[in-house]
Amino acid sequence: MPKHWNRDPIQAAYDLWVAKGWEDTADGMIAVTSLLRVHQLLMARADEILAPVELSFARYEVLVVLYFNEDAVPLSYLAKALQLHQASVTNLINKLEKQGYLERRAHPSDRRVTLAQITRTGRARTRTAIRRLNSELFSQLGLTVEETRAMVSIFAKMRHAWGDTPQDGGTDATGALLPVAQSTA
Amino acid sequence: MPKHWNRDPIQAAYDLWVAKGWEDTADGMIAVTSLLRVHQLLMARADEILAPVELSFARYEVLVVLYFNEDAVPLSYLAKALQLHQASVTNLINKLEKQGYLERRAHPSDRRVTLAQITRTGRARTRTAIRRLNSELFSQLGLTVEETRAMVSIFAKMRHAWGDTPQDGGTDATGALLPVAQSTA
């Protein structure tokens, strides 16, 4: 085989950055770049695993929230829980309702609110989806437990550094790493 | 690992998994979940930083490839380099051409091929974009150099485990993916 083997593109990018005199940001650059690549692979695999269950990962996430809430929840709650735009939630709910995995309900006292209630079919689908993801994705990352936890730990630090505060205004920093920036007044 | 104070949603998810008896996959689950969240934050920030330059991160990535290739490159090369679908490349190239940051060229010998050539304006934009990302994103991850490199290392191991081989059929899996360069130019 020819000797100009194809190098890891990410390593190549690192060298380019250094060659341009940006060695001080080269580590961060490839960190972001490889995160994007891993995300791409992860999502492709997840959608592949969920395809037989007729779910995308986005719709799976909605169902999981409902699965763990026996009561119907407001759509606005889903937007906060999943950190999605309201319009995205409306869109996902439309699809899932059309599939028969959930139903819209009226809020008993506040007529602005629409509630989402998972159906029996939805429950069954979600169970299957979770089982499949557990066995084919979450346990197959190719990492040791230590590495996995190290990664989660680093992500937690990043989230806190970026002011990714837990939902509504809690002042306590989860990782106790950094004070939570007072984002969004 | 902290306990159950005001819900970091990801920690809460971990507890749910354990409560269901899935403790063996709970680590992988929150690893995937927090990766998605960090990706979400990262992309939002990147697009925010690039907005004044009238670029999205997706279009920025195309320009960076062209920026480091003085010669025009085939669109199919971009698809491989960025791991994108051909149709996505066509779409991005259309936008960038409309913005005047690149031009389509004919391949001298193979008339199937379309080449993309960055323009002077495109070069200037790319330089600005890189400068902004370097100073406002890549160097602001909120991590130490050691943590950043550890993260890259773990990503490399994941990509390797998932068969994310460099480009076209490179069969040699030397340790190129493992340790992050010890730079020190």
Add this chain to the structure above:
DNA sequence: ACCAGATACTTTGACTTCAAACAGTATTGA
């Protein structure tokens, strides 16, 4: 030389996301 199959790109359509504008409902305060 010629035709079958590969390659390169574009087009069309589905999906997911956000932003902005809109409509209906609740809350607040003057």
Add this chain to the structure above:
DNA sequence: TCAATACTGTTTGAAGTCAAAGTATCTGGT
């Protein structure tokens, strides 16, 4: 009371992604 403001959800439109089908061109085997 009632008008200004806030909140909830939907609609519409733009961006980006993929899959599948279509067009044009090249290549290879006979």
